[in-house]
Amino acid sequence: MSLIDRIKMLDEGVVGVRKLVPSVPTGVEMCRMLVLISESLQAELEHKLRPHKLNDSEFRTLITLFSRPDGTSTPGEVCLFTSLGTTNMTRIANALVKRGLITRGPSAEDRRRVVMQITPAGKRFVQKMLPTMFPRLKCIFEGFSKADRSSLNRLLRKLAHNLSQLEHTAGEPP
Amino acid sequence: MSLIDRIKMLDEGVVGVRKLVPSVPTGVEMCRMLVLISESLQAELEHKLRPHKLNDSEFRTLITLFSRPDGTSTPGEVCLFTSLGTTNMTRIANALVKRGLITRGPSAEDRRRVVMQITPAGKRFVQKMLPTMFPRLKCIFEGFSKADRSSLNRLLRKLAHNLSQLEHTAGEPP
DNA sequence: AATGCATATTTCACTGGTGAAATAAAATGA
DNA sequence: TCATTTTATTTCACCAGTGAAATATGCATT
Numbered sequence: 001m002s003l004i005d006r007i008k009m010l011d012e013g014v015v016g017v018r019k020l021v022p023s024v025p026t027g028v029e030m031c032r033m034l035v036l037i038s039e040s041l042q043a044e045l046e047h048k049l050r051p052h053k054l055n056d057s058e059f060r061t062l063i064t065l066f067s068r069p070d071g072t073s074t075p076g077e078v079c080l081f082t083s084l085g086t087t088n089m090t091r092i093a094n095a096l097v098k099r100g101l102i103t104r105g106p107s108a109e110d111r112r113r114v115v116m117q118i119t120p121a122g123k124r125f126v127q128k129m130l131p132t133m134f135p136r137l138k139c140i141f142e143g144f145s146k147a148d149r150s151s152l153n154r155l156l157r158k159l160a161h162n163l164s165q166l167e168h169t170a171g172e173p174p
Numbered sequence: 175m176s177l178i179d180r181i182k183m184l185d186e187g188v189v190g191v192r193k194l195v196p197s198v199p200t201g202v203e204m205c206r207m208l209v210l211i212s213e214s215l216q217a218e219l220e221h222k223l224r225p226h227k228l229n230d231s232e233f234r235t236l237i238t239l240f241s242r243p244d245g246t247s248t249p250g251e252v253c254l255f256t257s258l259g260t261t262n263m264t265r266i267a268n269a270l271v272k273r274g275l276i277t278r279g280p281s282a283e284d285r286r287r288v289v290m291q292i293t294p295a296g297k298r299f300v301q302k303m304l305p306t307m308f309p310r311l312k313c314i315f316e317g318f319s320k321a322d323r324s325s326l327n328r329l330l331r332k333l334a335h336n337l338s339q340l341e342h343t344a345g346e347p348p
Numbered sequence: 349a350a351t352g353c354a355t356a357t358t359t360c361a362c363t364g365g366t367g368a369a370a371t372a373a374a375a376t377g378a
Numbered sequence: 379t380c381a382t383t384t385t386a387t388t389t390c391a392c393c394a395g396t397g398a399a400a401t402a403t404g405c406a407t408t
Contacts, residue, residue, distance in 0.1 A: 002338040009255045016241030025308050027315045031215050033330050038212030040337045041205050067190030081183045112373045112386045134199050140336050141201045152329045156207050162314050163214045164176040286356045286403045
């Protein structure tokens with residue numbers, strides 16, 4: 001079942017709900033659609049990663065280290081960049097160490113910390129892996145004009161801004 | 175850490191990667207941003223649901239039954255509407271039955287099937303629960319003009335369309 | 349009616365994410 | 379300096395999703 005089919009089912013469902021609760025705001029469809037698109041994007045990425053026996057979390061972690069000038073970071077910092085929980089990072093780092101893509105050791109300056117570093121093998125892996133994803137990524141935005149892209153970018157950031165305001169607001173607005 | 179902060183970190187990370195792999199297409203940021211927004215939306219929903227001891231999957235299931243004229247469906251059909259796996263549906267239905275929000279029994283026509291039906295208590299729950307979500311939903315689209323909404327809607331559906339084309343394409347395009 | 353294929357649901361083993369608590373080291377400050 | 383608090387990571391117990399296989403029924407063809 002494809003993404004557009006799932007979206008169609010979603011739209012149908014909302015129609016059914018509106019019959020009983022007409023005050024359902026427009027916007028629910030878009031919210032749910034965003035979630036479905038995100039799931040599809042994730043699935044797409046995992047699909048590309050699977051043959052290499054990496055999952056999304058591990059890849060995000062690896063590429064975060066890759067992105068740093070010195071190739072090093074700490075679990076806590078990587079979590080900031082990847083939006084992963086520190087709890088997971090232990091397991092993820094274990095897996096990447098076992099694969100020989102990163103190393104992990106105690107920090108010299110602050111002995112509470114752990115230093116993670118991407119290995120040459122890890123760098124090579126990212127350098128080789130990344131470009132294979134680009135063609136599909138371009139397909140995703142096939143038919144998007146410059147204006148379309150910049151609209152989408154603007155609107156998503158606006159949405160994100162609103163969501164940030166809302167986050168962890170204990171009481172809901174009246 | 176708020177969503178916009180997480181997006182900022184993401185943007186920084188991509189900048190770092192581009193220094194080493196300049197051919198990274200524009201669009202990665204938007205894809206990752208979509209995923210982050212989706213996670214935030216999900217978290218927001220789960221947050222509203224938690225006090226009622228329901229999770230998103232259970233709520234989706236319940237509301238799908240709610241949306242049907244006769245309040246009934248089968249596990250397989252509910253999975254089509256909710257994008258949940260049939261495997262999960264067993265556990266989810268168990269939970270909802272235990273809560274008294276749905277009933278479950280064998281189908282008369284086709285004895286392979288199981289019929290799930292929302293109970294009056296389940297209907298009351300949805301009727302009471304749904305409207306409490308509307309104010310926050312409206313906040314999410316605060317400051318969006320009519321044109322903004324329709325642009326976003328159009329662009330998301332276009333994106334979904336492209337993603338559908340891509341889905342399960344064994345080989346990547348050259 | 350008997351065989352084989354298709355459909356619907358469930359079970360099971362495994363993977364991945366999460367909050368609370370444990371551990372350990374640094375920072376603060378009376 | 380010694381007690382307290384804060385920061386960083388890990389461990390643990392639990393919850394949720396998944397693919398493969400099991401189970402059971404229906405359907406079709408001979």
